[in-house]
Amino acid sequence: MLVMVMHALQSCTPPPSILTLKDSDRNVFYPLLQRQVTHHHFTSYDGTSLSYTYLPNDTARFTVALIHGIAAHGLLYVPLADSLVAAGGAVYLLDIRGHGSSAGKPGHVPDDQTLARDARAFFKHVQSQNPRLPVVVVGHSLGTFIWQAAIAKFDEVTPTGAILLAGGMSPERMSRDLRQLTDQFVYLHKGSFLLSLLGFDSRPIEILLPEDSLLAAGHFNTRYTMRFLMGQNFTTEEYERWLERTREFSLLMVTGSEDEIMSVSALRNACENARGTDKTFKEIPESTHISIIHESIPVLNSWLRSRFNRRKE
Numbered sequence: 001m002l003v004m005v006m007h008a009l010q011s012c013t014p015p016p017s018i019l020t021l022k023d024s025d026r027n028v029f030y031p032l033l034q035r036q037v038t039h040h041h042f043t044s045y046d047g048t049s050l051s052y053t054y055l056p057n058d059t060a061r062f063t064v065a066l067i068h069g070i071a072a073h074g075l076l077y078v079p080l081a082d083s084l085v086a087a088g089g090a091v092y093l094l095d096i097r098g099h100g101s102s103a104g105k106p107g108h109v110p111d112d113q114t115l116a117r118d119a120r121a122f123f124k125h126v127q128s129q130n131p132r133l134p135v136v137v138v139g140h141s142l143g144t145f146i147w148q149a150a151i152a153k154f155d156e157v158t159p160t161g162a163i164l165l166a167g168g169m170s171p172e173r174m175s176r177d178l179r180q181l182t183d184q185f186v187y188l189h190k191g192s193f194l195l196s197l198l199g200f201d202s203r204p205i206e207i208l209l210p211e212d213s214l215l216a217a218g219h220f221n222t223r224y225t226m227r228f229l230m231g232q233n234f235t236t237e238e239y240e241r242w243l244e245r246t247r248e249f250s251l252l253m254v255t256g257s258e259d260e261i262m263s264v265s266a267l268r269n270a271c272e273n274a275r276g277t278d279k280t281f282k283e284i285p286e287s288t289h290i291s292i293i294h295e296s297i298p299v300l301n302s303w304l305r306s307r308f309n310r311r312k313e
Contacts, residue, residue, distance in 0.1 A: 014183075014187040014189075014206060014208055015183055015184065015187070015208070016208070016210075016211070017184070017185065017208035017209050017210045017211075018181065018184035018185050018208070018260045018261070019185065019208070019209060019210050019260055019261075019288070019289060019290060020210060020260065020288055020290070021210050021212050021214065021215070021290060022288065022290075022291050024291065024294075024295075025214075025290055025291050025294070026212075026214055028079050028294045029076060029079075029214055030214055032075055032076065032078055032079070035075070035078065037053045037075060037078070038053070038054070039051045039052070039053060039095075039100075039101045040052055040053070040054050042121065042122070042125040043121075044097070044117065044118045044121040044122075045117045045118070045120070045121050046110065046114075046117075048097055048102075048103050048104050048118075049102065049103040050094065050095065050096075050097060050102045050103070050104075050118060050121070050122065051074075051094075051095045051100055051101035051102040051103075052074060052092050052093055052094045052095065052122070053074045053075065053078065053081075053092075053093040054090075054091070054092055054093075055078075055081045055082065055084075055085050055090065055091040055092075055093075056085075056090055057085050057088070057089060057090040057091075059088070060088060060089055060090035060130070060133060061088040061089070061133070061308040061309075062088060062089050062090075062133055062134045062135070062136055062160065062161075062304070062308045063089060063090045063091070063092065063126055063127075063129075063130045063133050063134070063135050063136065064081070064084050064089045064090070064091040064092065064135075064136050064137075064138055065092050065094070065122055065123055065126045065135055065136070065137050065138070065159075066080075066081065066091065066092065066093050066094065066137075066138040066139070066140075066143070067094050067096065067119060067122070067137075067138070067139045067140075067142075067143030067146050067147060068093070068094070068095070068096065068099070068140055068141075068142075068143050069140040069141030069142050069143055069166070069167075070141060070142040070207055071207045071209060071220045071221055071222050072099070072140075072220060073095045073099045073100030073101075073219065073220075073221075074093030074094055074095050074100055075093070075100065076293065077093050077140070077293060078093070079293070079294050079297075080293055080294060080296070080297060080300070081093055083297040083300070083301055084300065084301070084304070086301070087300070087301040087304045087305055087308075088304065088305065088308055089136070089304065089308075090130060090133070092122075092125075092126050094122050096115060096118065096143075096146070097109065097114070097115075097118060098221065099221050100219070106203075106221050106223070107203045107205075107221055107223050107224040107225055107228055108203070108224070108225045108227065108228055109225075109227060109228050111227075112227065112232055112233035113153075113233060115146045115149070115232060116146060116149040116150045116153050116154070116232075116234075117150075118146075119146050119147060119149070119150035119157070120150050120153075120154045120156065120157055123135065123137065123150065123156075123157050123159070124156070134159075134160030134161070134308070135158075135159050135160060136159060136160060136161040136162070136163065136304070137151075137157075137159045137161070137162050137163070138162075138163040138164075138165070138300075139162075139163070139164055139165065139167065139168075140165040140166055140167065140292070140293060141165070141166050141167050141261070141262075141289065142167070143165075143167070144164040144165065144166070144167030144168045145167060145168070145174070145232065145234055146232075147162060147164070148164075148168060148234065148239070148242045149232065149233075149234040149238060149242075151242055151245050152234070152238040152239065152241040152242040152245065153238060153241075158248065158249075159249050160249055160250065161249050161250040161251070161252070161304075161307065162246075162249055162250070162251050162252070163252045163253075163254070163300060163303070164251075164252070164253045164254070165254050165255075165292050165293070165296055166254070166255050166256065166259055166261070166262050166289050166292050167262060167267075168253050168267060168270050168271075169262070169263070169266045169267055169269075169270045170236070170239050170266075170270060171234050171235065171236060171239055172236065173263070173266050173270075177261070177262070177263060177266070181261060184208065185207065185208055185260070185261055186205060186206070186207060186208070186229070187205070187206045187207075187208050188204055188205060188206075189204045189205075189206060190204070191204075192204035193226070196225065196226055202225070203223035203224050203225050204225075204226065205223065205224040205225070205226065205228070205229050206222055206223055206224075207222045207223075207224070208222075209222060243273055243274055243275050244275050245275075246274040246275050246276035246279065247275045247276045247277075248276070249276065249278075250276070250278040250279075250280075250307055251271070251274055251276055251278065251279040251280070252279075252280045252282070252299075252300070252303050253267055253268075253270065253271045253279075253280070253281050253282070254281075254282045254283075254284065254292065254296045254299055254300070255267045255282075255283055255284070255287075255292065256283070256284050256285075256286070256287025256288050256289065256291065256292045256295070257283055257284065257285050257286060257287065258286055258287060258288045259287070259288060259289045259292070260288060260289050261289050262289065264283055267281070268281050268283070280303060282296075282299045284296060284299065
């Protein structure tokens with residue numbers, strides 16, 4: 001009987017995704033499926049091998065450490081990375097554990113500090129490879145919250161600049177917004193959820209992506225454990241610590257006017273609440289949660305060039 005109930009619960013069909021793909025997104029991302037890149041690796045705090053794509057720059061004036069959004073991997077950010085190289089950066093694109101070419105169980109983390117600790121290890125690796133260059137951390141969506149948590153938790157994460165794309169609001173606001181988006185962006189498979197409560201290794205949470213051949217071929221990870229999504233442990237107190245630490249670096253927050261997940265007003269308010277004096281908020285007309293990855297390029301390049309316009313001596 002239990003097996004029949006589980007099967008019935010798991011047979012529920014997820015609804016369509018709230019996310020959208022524009023024709024311009026396909027034009028940018030489709031060629032990436034054919035692009036050959038070299039994956040480099042470093043060892044995180046617990047011995048897990050994490051992968052990253054490196055785009056070198058012999059005349060770099062700064063380095064970029066980028067963490068992708070949920071379900072994605074670093075390869076999808078190569079167009080943005082190409083532009084950052086042109087702006088003067090040497091760029092590192094991380095695959096978070098369980099994603100892309102990184103080791104780790106897909107959709108799972110050992111504890112609620114894991115991703116922040118991985119980000120610290122990533123930062124220290126980039127810093128060790130470029131001891132004379134400033135480090136700019138970049139995050140998109142989930143990646144923004146990973147960097148915020150790492151900066152709040154660890155004093156040794158000391159970026160010169162931070163760029164947050166489509167993310168960066170307070171934990172309370174993000175939690176509230178995600179609850180409102182349930183069954184449009186985050187879908188709970190009830191059968192797998194019950195199995196997880198019984199101690200089975202299941203991933204009941206599905207990130208709903210648009211049905212598109214691009215995403216079908218893109219090796220996305222869309223299924224997650226409860227611990228992964230509900231237990232990142234970026235607290236209100238740590239968010240206040242993040243706001244205070246923005247005094248130490250330049251901050252750029254960018255969002256799209258048509259973002260399906262993030263509230264533009266909430267992100268603007270988050271930027272206003274940052275304690276630092278060099279803080280900038282940009283809203284890109286008609287950009288969505290996905291298209292911001294490439295449509296933010298002119299804004300990022302202008303911002304970076306204005307702060308790193310002197311060539312390395």
